Every structure is written in structure tokens, then in C-alpha cells.
Amino acid sequence: MGAIRARETTLDTRLYRLVAVKKAAYRMAERCTIVLGSPNGDDVPITFSFPPNTSENAAEEAIRLFHQELLDEELRATIHEETDALRALILAHTFSRTDLVER
């Protein structure tokens, strides 16, 4: 099989938050560069750009991993959304009872 340089696809932003797509793309940097295009309605065009001499199998594997990462990032975004205010509250409790400034 020959080398592959790029693959294109689209993602439905009703299923995946843009922040999750961006974070998943960042994580894939060792295997490929992922370029997000301007949204067309609910769809975001995605281009996977591979280093020279990337085999088709390696490209397929990278795309599979990207989608796996995307699902993980979606879960992370859900946890984050629900717990962000609680984390701030815990940090406030933590540091309100220290005497770091006096020390």
C-alpha cells in the first residue's frame, strides 16, 4: 500500500462540542496535524494531514484513535461543565483557611 498525506471528514457539532474536538486534535499531534475548517451549519470539516511516508494502515489507526480521544474528551467536557463551580468552591475552602500570606 502507498503512502497517504491527507484525509478529510466532517463532524456533527450536535454530537461533539467544539472544545472536545480541539482537545482531541491537539492530543493527536505526534501522529498527524488536524485542521478544522469553518463550520457549515452543524458540520465542521476536518482535514487529517499526515507526515511523509505514512502508510494507509497508520493513517486509519490515527483516525480511529482520534475518534476514541473525541469520545473521551466529550466525557471530560461533561464532567468539567458539571463540576467547574464545585472545584472553585473547594479551592476557596482550601485556601481561605490557610495563613500562607502571614507565613
Added chain:
Amino acid sequence: MTITLAQNFEGNAHFAPRGPYRLLPARMTRLDGSRYVLTNDVGEYVVLGRDDLEDYVRHRLAPDSPTYAALKARHFLFDDDSRVAIDLLALKLRTRVDRLAELTALHIFVVTLRCDHTCAYCQVSRQTEDRANFDMDAVHADLAVDMVFRSPASLLKIEFQGGEPLLNFEIIRQVVLRAEEVNREHHRDLALVIASNLTHITDEILAFCGEHDVTFSTSLDGPEALHNERRALPRGNSYKAATAGIHRIREVLGPYHVAGVMTTSPGSLTQVKAIIDEYVRQGFHSIFLRSLSPYGFAVKTSLVRRYSVHDWVRFYIDGLDHILELNRQGYPMREEYAAVLLQKIFGLGGSGYVDLQSPAGLGIAGIVYNYDGGIYASDEGRMLAEMGDHTFRLGHLDQDNFESVMTNPLLIGMLDETMLEGVPMCSDCAFLPYCGADPVFHRATQGDLVGHKAFSAFCHKQMAVLRHLLVRIEDDPSARTIFESWV
């Protein structure tokens, strides 16, 4: 118009949980092919399958399920019966970060850059033995001791490094005596360590160390042939000098006054069992399996590029397996790097190990006084300086004091950048509470303090070792028992 209090507040229904429970802050990372690890800010963890993870996040867990109980006990969710969770998490987090107020515990004195060895992997760019202008002088030594006692830390450790520090033993003697004198007023818990190849150890030095409770750490890379292959000693045998020194220290000072560290060279990769067995033969009960760092001669000789992080991880895991087996056979043996990580996993207070902190331990966990009076934020920072990169230089003993160094905008900026909670990828990583920043490594390899973690050998190494440890803890009860005994 009358405004009632009720108009300014949402009703109770607004604050009601969306399901039978509410999520608490958590980070998640894949552990292996089928499981995820969830951690919280205080380092507690739970391992879940994908289905359980989805159920947890989507509020579908049954309150009477074991998963619900585990997540509730470790503060990943709370319900009407456990409203105290937030207070408990705050208390535990306060315990975990309390060490930040105990700055700066480790003070490294580079008393000389001279060395009698010509190690191919030397990371400090040592100088030849006869160049006296690479020694710390008496004035700088006194100024450095004064700075040590400006630190608010109740535990202070002074570590003498080189080159080979025993080549400038007079300055070590001066520092020890002055530190003890100053400490009569300060009453700190003071530890003194010399990191030496032990070639120049004498009865006089040992007598002094015995009198002042000075301990040693030394390099032992494995069996004689492997040790001498990389640790070249012109006109001598490095292995014989090191092992004779180890025995002499134990004889005079006691069995626990010398520790060994090994550095992985390409030749070590196939010999991990022999290396560990050599430590057993020499009577050690601990070993620190260290990879090469990209500084000094290790870069100039290209040695650091001769094996990959994946090679090292295989070497490390094989070594850990062998150490576990030794423990099962009744010989207590501990791997120090795993012990640091396990302390972070099992211990409420985390670990004080300077190279795995968030923010980085730069200046606030450890500080370096170089032979020429330069002050550096870390040991690796001064190694980088010998290669011409002075990013981690914080000042000079002639011009600066503890306050000016600690409030140096350069240092504050570096600490700000190295808080993992704000670093891409790290901020979402379940291993964050067990990991730390390595700004000198990323500066050396990627040109900035943070680096892109997808390309970071440091990140690959941390992820692989932590995954391995957690899998062993979860799946191997006897390994878990041994690991717990190391903390």
C-alpha cells in the same frame, strides 16, 4: 415597591441534584484496553470500565451498586447523605499543598566542577582535575550558608555535588561547621549529604562525616564491567573504588549512611537483573533506576539518543518485576522512583521529591549554589547553563539574597508556567496528582518550559510507569502489598 428576600434567591428546586447524586471534580485517562482511571485533586483514584464510566457521568449509577459506593467513598460523587464531601476535599487538598509553604528544603552546593572520572554520560560537563578555578571559594560558601537559613523550611538538606565534591573537601568542612553553628540559633532539622564517586574518601574525611552525621550517595551502575564501561577512571578502577568506599562508609558510619543511584546507559538495557543483583550483593535495600538526561556530555557524545523512552520503560518494568520477586523471596528491596510515585498515590501529603512537583520545584523545592557563585533554580538548570543556556540562572551570591531570588520575576514566571493545572493535556490527565513538571527537560528538548506533551519523552515515561504501577496495584494483590510497604 417591597422587595422580599425570596425574590433575590433561586428556590430550592434550582439547587436540587439533577439525579440521585452530583459529580465532584475528576480527571480521567485510559488505563489499558478496557479500563479508565479517575482521579481527583487530592490524589484518590478509582478504576472503572467504559460502561461504568459512562453511567457515572450520565447519572445512571444505582445507589446500591459497588461502583457507586466506591465513587462516593473516594469523593467522586456526593448525594444527600454525603454533603460533607466538599469540606473533606478542601481539608485533604490543604494537607496536600501545605508543603508549598515549606520552601526551600533542598540546597545544593556545587563545591567544584573538577572530577577525576571521564564518564561518557556525565550530565554536568565536568572539568579536568587540575583546574582550580572551577572550585567554590570560602566567601561564596559562607554567603550560600547564610542563604540556606533564610528559607522558612523546618527540614533543611544541604547536598554537596560536583564534579567530584571530595576534591574540594575543605569547603565542605567549612560549610558543615558554619551550618551547624548557624543552626544552633535556628534549630532546624538539618541533613547533610555528599554525592561522591568515593574515589577520594579517606579516614580523615570519614571521621569528620561520622562526627557531623554526614551521609553519602554514590553512583553504582551495576556489575564491574558495566560500571567501568561508562564510568571511566583514568589510572584506576571506578567500580573497585566505589564498592570499597561503600564498605568503608558502612564500617565506620553505619549501614544506612550510603545510598546508591544508577544511570541507564545503552549497555544497561539488557542487564537490569544483573544490575539489581549487584545492588543486593553490595548489601543495598534500595535502588533508583534512572534514565539518562539530555544534558552535558550525554548530549555531546550522543549517548542520550542511543535508546528511546520505550526502551527505557521496558528496562524499568523488567527491573520492577525482578525487585518484586526479590521481595517475595524475602529480600526487602525498594525501587526509589516507584516509591516516589506510590507515595503520591497512597499518601495524603504527596511527595517532596523536587523533580516531580506542580508548580515545578524550581527554587521553591530546591536551589543550587554553583562553584562560581551563580544561583540556579535546579540542578539540571545549572547543567544546562554549562551548555550555554542560562534560562534557569536566578542570580549571584555576590549580589542577591534569598528574598531577591524568591521574588525574582523570572522565577515567578517559571513557576506560573509550570503549574500542571494550566498546562494543555496535563490539565485533563488523571495522572496529574501523581506527576510533576520538568521545565529543564522541556527547555532542553523543545525550547520552552512546558513543551507539547504529545512529543514529550518525559510525558511518555510518566504515563507508562504510572499505568504500569496502577495496573499492578489493581490486578496483583501481592505486588500491592509490597508497594504499600515502600510508602
